[in-house]
Amino acid sequence: MKKFKNYLKRGNVKDQLSLYIILLPFLLWYILFEYKAMYGLIIAFKDFNLFRGIAGSDWIGLDNFREFLTSPYFYTTLKNTIFLNIYSLIFEFPFAIILALMLNEVKNRYFRSIIQTISFLPYFIAIVVTAGITINILSPSSGVINHILSKIGFEKIYFLSKPEYFRGIFTGMNTWKSTGFNAIIYLAALTSVDESLYEAAKIDGATKFQQLRFITFPSIIPTIVIMLILKVGSMLNVAFETVLLLYQPATYSTSDVISTYVYRTGMLMQDFGLATAVGLFNAIIGFILVYLANRWSKKITSSGLW
Structure with a gap:
């Protein structure tokens, strides 16, 4: 005071x-x-x-919490939520880092600007439009994918009605949409790297790969760690609008997540108490995950959110 x-x-x-x-x-x-x-x-x-x-x-x-934890939807929605986030962590998260590292090595500013713009544009497309494009591409009657399959002798597949395809479709669409935007964060971190480090490395005879390994990548580790902590903290939060636009009852076994369950329970079934309890449960677990991820990060890399 x-x-x-x-x-x-x-x-x-x-x-x-x-x-x-x-x-x-x-x-x-x-x-x-x-x-x-x-x-x-x-x-x-x-x-x-x-x-x-x-x-x-x-x-x-705590009756609402007990009802959710003992309901048949608990295991299914929790499993699907975690699996979709793991898919995102394995495929979507590294893509942005790889793209940023590749763009950083491009010396032609004009070409780099074109690639960066093309990769960034999907981020500005509304999620409804993005989902519509995905649905049209995968359509069994007029979709490009099924048209190619039929031309090479395979039967057409209604991808969006097959539970086994949903996670791949969801991850692929999100990767295409968000990679360009996420790469900008890492490119911004790379601008702070001292150019004299590269010059010293060249004098010592370091190859491009060695410069990338020992200078470029370590310089963005703090940024990667922070983004990873935020990603882990949102492990129980999936892009609700994307799932809602792509899923259907036939794919509930792999697509129904906690956020869509909250939507159905609160808005469609009008059980606001249960929906709020599920949302609060989600938030508490998210907070615990952020705290644990931050502690792990501080212990391993000495970098964290706080």
Whole structure:
């Protein structure tokens, strides 16, 4: 408290008033739409009735959590959520790093700008449009993939109705859409690498691969670690809109995730208490994963979020 008073006395607040004014809308938004909304989490512990409101609904404790943890949907949705994130971690996450490292080695600025723009453009396409493109490409009647299969003598496949294909389709679409944007983060980190390191390496006779291994890649490890922690922290959060647009009852065994279960339970079945309990469970597990991933990162690499 004494340090805070000294900070005010030195006139730092007055000198940086414009910065605080710029920060104010963000703080207000966060308070209104993030912290104030947390009051609604009480619904998870109540038999919520829309007409009686939160205060008037009966308190039932942990019954909603027990219902979810003992329901047949718990194992299926948890398994699918984890598997989709593991697929993303194995395929989608490294692609951005590889693309950034490759672009960093391209010396022709014009060619590099073209490749970067082409890879970045899918990020601006609305997820509904992206899903529509994917559905059309995989269509059994007019899709390009099935047209090629029929031309070479294979039977047409309705990919989106086959549970075994869903995870690959979901991961492939997300990789195409997000790789360019994620690569920019690593390219930004690579701009801070001291060029004198490369010059010294060349004098010592280091090859391109050795420069990449001992200079380029280690320089972006802190950024990779932070992105990995955030990725692990969202292990129970899957791109809800993407799954909702691509899945169907025939593929529930591999596509139904926690977020879609929350949507069906809350919006379609009107069981708001159970939906809130599932969402809170998801958030708590996510927080634990972030904490554990950060501790592991600090122990192994000495880098972390805090």
